Amino acid sequence: MDLGIGMGRQMMGEIDGLEARLARLERRNRLLTACLAVVGIGLALGAVPRQSVEIVQARRIQLVDGEGQVRIDLRHDDEETGLFILDDGGVTRLGAAQFAHGGGGYALHGPQGRGAAVLYLKGDGSLTLYDAEGSVTGRFPEADQ
Numbered sequence: 001m002d003l004g005i006g007m008g009r010q011m012m013g014e015i016d017g018l019e020a021r022l023a024r025l026e027r028r029n030r031l032l033t034a035c036l037a038v039v040g041i042g043l044a045l046g047a048v049p050r051q052s053v054e055i056v057q058a059r060r061i062q063l064v065d066g067e068g069q070v071r072i073d074l075r076h077d078d079e080e081t082g083l084f085i086l087d088d089g090g091v092t093r094l095g096a097a098q099f100a101h102g103g104g105g106y107a108l109h110g111p112q113g114r115g116a117a118v119l120y121l122k123g124d125g126s127l128t129l130y131d132a133e134g135s136v137t138g139r140f141p142e143a144d145q
Contacts, residue, residue, distance in 0.1 A: 059077070071085065071086055091109065091111075091112060101122075102122055103120060116128075118130070124141070126141065127140045
């Protein structure tokens with residue numbers, strides 16, 4: 001009897017040892033699987049080529065500064081197609097536009113949009129200077145009387 005109890009304990013010890021080894025093996029297998037998954041994702045992301053777009057189409061594109069304020073407005077609508085550069089107050093300071101009626105030009109505006117130099121072309125074209133109150137201070141060629 002004593003011999004049977006001793007062998008039973010030895011066998012139980014071996015089974016416990018095998019269970020412990022199996023548990024370690026399973027943990028290592030899970031760790032290895034996780035590592036391989038991370039490496040695989042890294043390789044997959046690294047293999048994605050960076051694509052260059054040949055054409056971007058939109059009716060309007062706005063570039064904003066760090067505070068979200070529109071600083072460049074590129075747009076097309078029923079009245080005009082233009083590029084407008086705005087100051088930090090949201091006022092257009094430089095504009096280049098083609099109007100629906102056929103004319104187009106460039107305008108440089110002063111602070112708060114007051115005062116301007118406008119180069120306009122429809123027909124012969126003109127360059128007109130405006131003061132801060134909106135009055136014409138110069139025009140080339142001079143306007144017909």
